[in-house]
Amino acid sequence: MRFAVLVEVALRPGIADPQGATIERSLPALGFDHVSGVRTGKAIRFSIDADGEASARDQVDELCRRFLTNPVIEDARVTLAEEAVPR
Amino acid sequence: MTRVGVVLFPGSNCEHDVVEAVRALGGDADLIWHGATDVGPVDAVVLPGGFAHGDYLRPGAIARFSPIMAAIEAFAADGGPVIGICNGFQILTEARLLPGALQKNRGLTFLCMPVELQVCSTRSVLTADLTLGQRLMIPINHFEGNYTCDGETLSMLKDDDRIVLRYVDNPNGSVDGIAGICNAEGNVVGLMPHPERASDLLLGSADGASLVRSLLSAAGGPRPSTAADGMGIRATPAETALTARA
Incomplete structure (x- = not known):
């Protein structure tokens, strides 16, 4: 089985996010006065082959822990969807 | 003559400055390509500043899987002095050779300026020849230099005398004003x-020379006894292959 994976990497609460802060500060100049709490992050997409969804999720969680995130400052949210394998 | 190996990653940019500083102080220094699997006959290793592997993903995240890192972990575990400067410090935290992480500066800006530092521990190879409380004027040049760690780690760093340098006037929001830390044995040191x-008055300050001199004298002497503390996570062969072609 093949799964389409979306990993959203976000800075943990309390970790400085200069991009988010700068975007938020610039919004009033464009007339958007009611936006708050802007936080930026990364979206990483890939496909993974696995026996089932649980196995795919285990592999992706391990990948996130060891490489895609630094657990000291970042969290990851993983979304999986089965996709067709071309024959 | 004390030999220092300075690791060159794709994107390092301070390696020649380190080589010059070491040679000016009477040591010998050579570059080590990150794709090497052996540090060679060196007495100390320096991971210099720059943007290893473009700082892609996170500063140090890809560099920690460079082939040379397994040899550096073994060198450090054997008591060999390993210094990470700026991007090198970020690599050492990503490699789990030092705890914590470097997040973006509190003031939201890249900082490039001389800062005053205070020597807070003399048990590291980088500060062994200095005096506790001594003040040094040394430049910083970073965006991700704001040291952070959980409360438990901070207590451990304090209790075990592992905070090597603190900023006198904290420029970047680092927890407890931390500018540099070392491992339990004092032979692995990271500093921003x-x-x-x-390293020369022509550069505006020669205070950094005392740190380099301390490293050279420690590297030429006996090594501290070490015990594996379980912090190191070795790259698997597949992970090493990830960066071997770069």
Whole structure:
């Protein structure tokens, strides 16, 4: 089985996010006065082959822990969807 | 003559400054390509500043899987002095050779300026020849230099005398004003300031030379006894292959 994976990497609460802060500060100049709490992050997409969804999720969680995130400052949210394998 | 190996990653940019500083102080220094699997006959290793592997993903995240890192972990575990300066410090935290992480500066800006530092521990190879409380003027040059760690780690760093340098006037929001830390044995040190850029009065300050001199004298002497503390996570062969072609 093949799964389409979306990993959203976000800075943990309390970790400085200069991009988010700068975007938020610039919004009033464009007339958007009611936006708050802007936080930026990364979206990483890939496909993974696995026996089932649980196995795919285990592999992706391990990948996130060891490489895609630094657990000291970042969290990851993983979304999986089965996709067709071309024959 | 004490030999220092300075690791060159794709994107390093302070390696020649470190080589010059070491040679000016009477040591010998050579570059080590990150794709090497052996540090060679060196007495100390320096991971210099720059943007290893473009800082892609996170500073140090890809560099920690460079082939040379397994040899550096073994060198460090054997008591060999390993210094990470700026991007090198970020690599050492990503490699789990030092705890914590470097997040973006509190003031939201890249900082490039001389800062005053205070020597807070003399048990590291980088500060063994200095005096506790001694003040040094050394430049910083970073965006991700704001040291952070959980409360438990901070207590451990304090209790075990592992905070090597603190900023006198905290420029980047680092927890407890931390500018540099060391491992339990004192032979692995990471710091954000650049001693090599303050190694001659022509550069505005020669205070960094005392740190480099301390490293050279420690590297030439006996090594501390070490015990594996379980912090190191080795790259698997597949992970090493990830960066071997770069």
